[in-house]
Amino acid sequence: MKRRYMQLDVFAGHPGDGNPLAVVLDAEGLDDTTMQAIARWTRLPETTFVFPATSPDASYGLRIFSPRREVPFAGHPSVGTAHAVLEAGIAPPRNGLLVQQGIAGLLPLRVEGDGATRTIAVRTPTARVMEVASAGDPRLQDALRGLPLGLLPPALMDGGRRWWLVELANESSLRAASPDWNAISRLAHDTDSMGVCVFARSDDPVYYLAVRAWVGAPAHFEDAASGAANATLAAWLASRDALPGDTGFYRVSQGREVGHDAIIELLVDDDGEVWSGGRACTVVHGDIDW
Amino acid sequence: MSLQRSARRYLQLDVFAERPGGGNPLGVVFDAVGLDTVSMQAFAAWTNLSETIFLLPPTTDAADYRVRIFTPRQELPFAGHPSVGAAWAAVEGGLVSAREGALVQECAAGLLPVRVDGGAGDMRVHVRAPRAREITKAALLHEAALRTALAKLPPGRQPPALWNNGPAWWVVELADGAAVRAMQPDLAAIAALTQASSAVGLAVYGRTDASDHQLVVRAYCPADNIPEDPVTGSVNACIAAQLAQAGTLPGRDGRYVASQGRELGRDGKVHVRVDADGEVWIGGQVQCVIDGRVDWPAQPGSVR
Numbered sequence: 001m002k003r004r005y006m007q008l009d010v011f012a013g014h015p016g017d018g019n020p021l022a023v024v025l026d027a028e029g030l031d032d033t034t035m036q037a038i039a040r041w042t043r044l045p046e047t048t049f050v051f052p053a054t055s056p057d058a059s060y061g062l063r064i065f066s067p068r069r070e071v072p073f074a075g076h077p078s079v080g081t082a083h084a085v086l087e088a089g090i091a092p093p094r095n096g097l098l099v100q101q102g103i104a105g106l107l108p109l110r111v112e113g114d115g116a117t118r119t120i121a122v123r124t125p126t127a128r129v130m131e132v133a134s135a136g137d138p139r140l141q142d143a144l145r146g147l148p149l150g151l152l153p154p155a156l157m158d159g160g161r162r163w164w165l166v167e168l169a170n171e172s173s174l175r176a177a178s179p180d181w182n183a184i185s186r187l188a189h190d191t192d193s194m195g196v197c198v199f200a201r202s203d204d205p206v207y208y209l210a211v212r213a214w215v216g217a218p219a220h221f222e223d224a225a226s227g228a229a230n231a232t233l234a235a236w237l238a239s240r241d242a243l244p245g246d247t248g249f250y251r252v253s254q255g256r257e258v259g260h261d262a263i264i265e266l267l268v269d270d271d272g273e274v275w276s277g278g279r280a281c282t283v284v285h286g287d288i289d290w
Numbered sequence: 291m292s293l294q295r296s297a298r299r300y301l302q303l304d305v306f307a308e309r310p311g312g313g314n315p316l317g318v319v320f321d322a323v324g325l326d327t328v329s330m331q332a333f334a335a336w337t338n339l340s341e342t343i344f345l346l347p348p349t350t351d352a353a354d355y356r357v358r359i360f361t362p363r364q365e366l367p368f369a370g371h372p373s374v375g376a377a378w379a380a381v382e383g384g385l386v387s388a389r390e391g392a393l394v395q396e397c398a399a400g401l402l403p404v405r406v407d408g409g410a411g412d413m414r415v416h417v418r419a420p421r422a423r424e425i426t427k428a429a430l431l432h433e434a435a436l437r438t439a440l441a442k443l444p445p446g447r448q449p450p451a452l453w454n455n456g457p458a459w460w461v462v463e464l465a466d467g468a469a470v471r472a473m474q475p476d477l478a479a480i481a482a483l484t485q486a487s488s489a490v491g492l493a494v495y496g497r498t499d500a501s502d503h504q505l506v507v508r509a510y511c512p513a514d515n516i517p518e519d520p521v522t523g524s525v526n527a528c529i530a531a532q533l534a535q536a537g538t539l540p541g542r543d544g545r546y547v548a549s550q551g552r553e554l555g556r557d558g559k560v561h562v563r564v565d566a567d568g569e570v571w572i573g574g575q576v577q578c579v580i581d582g583r584v585d586w587p588a589q590p591g592s593v594r
Contacts, residue, residue: 005580005582015587016586016587037555038311041304044338259332259335284584288579288580289310289578290310290311
């Protein structure tokens, strides 16, 4: 059976700059095993599957799979799936909002503008501070060796997936850093986390923060653009009253060190909710026959 | 859905597969005239597939079509499963039609003969593999490392040997197909052996009397960070060359089917043929999984 299929670049205004995503529309009838097999076969960081919503409050249902397992929530798949749903005309926004129904529950997405400059942001699940570490914490020593630390102490945040968030003193050190994959993997394993997300403040006119996200074993992977990790970072900064800018809105640059050039938009609203989003572009569209 | 005028036809195939997911994926971009090398490489990196190919008009009358083959990191002069997929796509996409089952593919390594058998729905494509040669004395030179890499494995009739048909592969027959399926590879020992001998990897094979294949194959490239490769054209061509030289080809009339990839959740079937001239042909079925259009800029992005 043929289903509509799209391959997108998310958090990008230009194909190749962002984080790739595969979207299978019309996914009714696909079982878990088949979805996992497709997600392994696409070889992309995530593949999503779009179903009719079962809740009257939702615009559509979705399931998110990495090549290895199902993921309860992830940022770039949520933003990209909303883009695909709009492009395919599956569900229109109501009052500028779409509502996705996933394993993490109902989450609203804000749609602004249209065409090539349209941006979509997802309200991310509330992130919690699990632990604030000291700069000299022995568990972090190896993974952070040689990196000049910034003002905030390292923190372990849980926003569905857990990340260590570590401020570096300046953007140039962040861009020049080479991750010690073995140390990051040990830290991720010992603290039940994805790995380390480092950030630094920037003077760039477009973005206020530069971010790099290093995923431990078995992936040993630097993420091109991390919607959810950036949302936990925004929550961490908000909790310390350390958000960049003065409106609650700021942009992040991520992915240059791995051949991409993503821009992620973060908004911490008046209720303290964190929205993570940006642009997306359609690279492949057609049918999948599996 | 908005369709931009620059969009080209795009297929994502599963090669050496009798069902989707069984084989080795391949991205195929049609009408690639106008895409420069940097753009092709950027798209091949973006798909993250083991190979992405670009179809172009031939530059010589002797060829029917031209293909450029890219991994996420580099362009390749030739590769087996991309060539099988290229020929399949060129025929299915209506770019070319075979004359009495024959086509000529132009790639960076030169002109390559292709055979097309069967019709729509059951088309099988074979490409002629570059001629393989045995690196004699390699087994003697690397005897200790070989013994370590193959410890406790039940040997087959052919002694282990190093063969080269572009890449170099250690080719090792085991007692039977069951021994191949049960193998627990010592990846560290295999990496040490292949690095010492400048081989891309080590392949094992064993005979079987299964209903739909005569050989079971597995291939390991731990030194290249690929613990086990799912379905490998060049490996199967090296194994066929060794068996042909020994006069012990399985199957009949120089034709047999090899099963590879089950231990990785795949189910690849490689159709091998050794012709009267001793040339090895590698082929199989192709599944078209994704059929659509790709919109990729002819100029690379701002940073790359």
